[in-house]
Amino acid sequence: MKSSKINNLQQEIIVIGSGVAGLASACRMAAEGNSVLVLESASTYGGKIGEYTKDGFRFDKGPSLFTLPEILDELFLDCGKNPRDYYNYLQLPIVTKYFFPDGSELNAYANLDAFKKELVDKLDEKADKLDAFFSQIEKVYEFVYPVFLANPLKEFYKNIKGSWWDNLKILLKMEAHRSLHSSNNAWFEHEKTVQLFDRFATYNGSNPYKAPATLNVIPHLEHQLGAYYVQGGMRKVVDSLYNLALDLGVRFEFNQSVENIAIKNGLATGVDTKIQQYQGSKVFCNMDVNMAYPKLLAEQKQPRLTLKQEKSTSALVFYWGMQITDSPLDVHNVIFSGDYKEEFACLEKGVLSDDPTVYIYISSKVDGKDAPANHENWFVMINVPPDSGQDWTSLKEKARKNILKKLAHQLGDSLEDKILFEEILDPIKIERETSSFGGALYGNSSNNMFAAFLRHPHRNNQIKNLFFVGGSTHPGGGIPLCLLSAKIAVNGSKKE
Ligand SMILES: Cc1cc2nc3c(=O)[nH]c(=O)nc-3n(C[C@H](O)[C@H](O)[C@H](O)COP(=O)(O)OP(=O)(O)OC[C@H]3O[C@@H](n4cnc5c(N)ncnc54)[C@H](O)[C@@H]3O)c2cc1C
Structure with missing residues (x-):
């Protein structure tokens, strides 16, 4: 008893x-x-x-931003x-360094003007359209935060202020009726810019081809309110x-x-x-x-x-203790896939693309204590579907091979012999360690309006x-x- x-x-x-x-x-x-x-x-x-430490290396196990x-x-x-x-926390000069399959690179600077200039110089974006985009997503965020994010779901109408006409204009700007991808496609000139802004759907485990364009409030957070590193x-x-x-x-x-x-x-x-x-x-x-x-x-x-809603994506994370000093990477790095739509179509089907977008986070670039001298702590992550009975042993092997192939192509160097040790986080472990359904990182996805x-x-x-x-x-x-x-x-x- x-x-x-x-x-x-x-x-x-x-x-x-x-x-x-x-x-x-x-x-x-x-x-x-x-x-x-x-x-x-x-x-x-x-x-x-969580946190993982081994042989003088320290890794953030989950969130990095x-x-x-x-x-x-x-x-x-x-x-x-x-x-x-x-x-305490600090702002890094570069929020994310982006790598594209054709070998081109782009820095998303913390300074918004510098970031916009990078988009204009490297991807021929129009400066006035970028200004209009960032101004629109700021207005939407300022509406959504008090009305929806900071208050109970059922009380959202109580927090709507201003005239019905102003609110109607904002509601239209929220673009809940169309996908994030379709909105970004209309805003930007270059498909690489579209891919870069589509990626923000993954910040809550969603699919940019299905999630509403309202999720464009996320780049407002990252690029106008700031992304930080916790000391x-x-x-x-x-x-x-x-x-x-x-x-x-x-x-x-x-x-x-x-x-x-x-x-x-x-x-x-x-x-x-x-x-x-x-x-x-x-x-x-x-x-x-x-x-x-x-x-x-x-x-x-x-x-x-x-309970029936589609779940958010999960993650496969490889924690690599690297014997490397001169990687061309920054703290946060995204190495994009060649076909983003196909990558999300695979996630929808519960499988992995052979060409996944790879996110690499190296905290030792900003905090030397996180790795021994002449070494780096690589957190290498791809989005994966939540667990629904897949064979994760073979999926992990396949993902590892594809990630290493992709990194060798992008960085021009084989990395396998630089990996001193490896630890892996997968959807099964996430579910086991935190009781999160299927290892989904964010509960339900935002894949419908x-x-x-x-x-x-x-x-x-x-x-x-x-x-x-x-x-x-x-x-x-x-x-x-x-x-x-x-x-x-x-x-x-x-x-x-
Ligand atoms: C790999 C990865 C990368 C991520 N990246 C980011 C990022 O960059 N930025 C960001 O903001 N977020 C990120 N996230 C998401 C973020 O970590 C989560 O949204 C957030 O931490 C979830 O917090 P939570 O309060 O819902 O609880 P959880 O972290 O889910 O913890 C729930 C706790 O409850 C305990 N528990 C569950 N059931 C029981 C029970 N029956 N009895 C007792 N205890 C129980 C569990 O053991 C656990 O400790 C990431 C997550 C992961 C895994």
Whole structure:
């Protein structure tokens, strides 16, 4: 029989999972004076924001790009702390270095004017059209952020300000009715520019040929609001939140996998792990909703439409300790495929293209401590479909061969003998380590114009005192949106 743990019975807030959204929810609830307990099935906090170290090398295991630092800063400030006492970040001069199959290269400079000049000089883009594009996506973001991203799904209409005519103009500019690719194709002269801006669909695991053009708010974040490097690596994001949580008195129990959320008369009353029952006055669930409903809420009505949505892509990541000093790469690099449409058609079919777009992240280029002298830490990633029973052993072998072939062609050098050691992350591991359905990185994809409205809201109307946070919930995946999900859920919880 399970023992029953009754800690501060009426006051205890239970958080299931310590991903970035679980940690943020715990901090916000603790800062309000609540007693908070986080139950985490893994042996450490952070979920997908992991770290891997070996032989003097350090690798960020998951995220590599940090945007909207003000959202993380705001969390510390709301909790009465100075964010700079916990973490810091800096802007890199080049956001991403792009490589195309014909051997050409392009730098996406952090300075927007320099980036636009690069697009004009190298790809014959028209300066006035680029200005119009960046101005339009800024306006759309300024509308979407308060109306949709920073507030509960159901309250979006309450946050619409201004005249109906102004709002109608913005709604048309959002271009939810057409695909990101079709919009980019109309904006830009050169197919390479189209490919470069289409790539932003992958920032939430979507397909630019299906996802709405509203996703053009993502390049606004990266190129107008800025992309940043967290000093000490991305793991510092969750280290800082964990330290904040401890300072606020949050308690953690690791290796505690929650198996059931107890519901009595439409009210969440606690959770069960294998060995123990915990009673709580409120429960925050940071487990992917696609897993939480069938596993923790099996007897409750399932949100069928949400669970049925197409999942986001997953990733194959090769962590390579490289004996190399003079690679022509920057911190963030994208080596594009020759046929982007075919690459996404393969992902749709659940298979891998022979010519994948390869993303390489080398943090040792900015932080020498991440690799021994004369070495580099390569994080080499391709987008892959979420797991649906594929033979990942053979897919990994095939991907590795194709990546090495592509890099040899692009960089003019065979790299295999420079790899000192290798570790691989695949969809099966992502699912096993973080309970994310099929290893999808961002929950559901945004591959149709309704997807954003079908993400799970911060609560279920049928169950009181239960809140949902994280990348599978509104407003979506990626660190900043996960942080917003926690803020929305905590604010919502105060109304119950
Ligand atoms: C390879 C990769 C690259 C990425 N790149 C970027 C990027 O560059 N920028 C960016 O912003 N985002 C990126 N992301 C996405 C980002 O990492 C996620 O959106 C975000 O970290 C998800 O946080 P989350 O709060 O949803 O929780 P998760 O990280 O999914 O963590 C959930 C936690 O809950 C725990 N848990 C689950 N079920 C239970 C249970 N039943 N009981 C107890 N504990 C449980 C899990 O063990 C885990 O610790 C990337 C992700 C990956 C994997």
